[in-house]
Amino acid sequence: MLASMLEDASAQTSERVIAVLGSRLEATTRLIVGLHLKPSIRGDRRVLSKMESAKCLDDVVSAVVPDCRVGADNPLDVAVLRAQVYAAETAQASAERELSKETFRRENAAAVRHGP
Incomplete structure (x- = not known):
């Protein structure tokens, strides 16, 4: 019973944290990806355009990681x-x-x- 209550509380807390920090995580991901990959994508307007228009983490990843x-x-x-x-x-x-x-x-x- 107690374990079940703790699991529920943990799940609710995790959902709240994700809801609050979701957009910040996307922005952080954009920053990290930009810092790590900037030399290799400098001047590639297609990649930069896809990166700027990305709406979620999957879009960010698909913008900077080629489909190989x-x-x-x-x-x-x-x-x-x-x-x-x-x-x-x-x-x-x-x-x-x-x-x-x-x-x-x-x-x-x-x-x-x-x-x-």
Whole structure:
């Protein structure tokens, strides 16, 4: 009896929390998705348009996650691939920055050696 009452109270509380925070969760999801995927979707107006017009979480996900058939529609596989792409993009950007620094360092050293 007590367990049943506690389960009912828990269910009612969960429903209230979801009702109150539902729109905030969608906004938070938009922010998180935008922050994580922005480099890979920058300039893609189709994706940005779909993202702006999304009305629910499923719309947000479908706007930013392409309809690819990786691993028999396994969302975890898609997430892993996205993480790998993001990591590769980050590593590439870091390597390009280091290359630029090294190039400038060598050019400056050569200019100092040869003088004006």
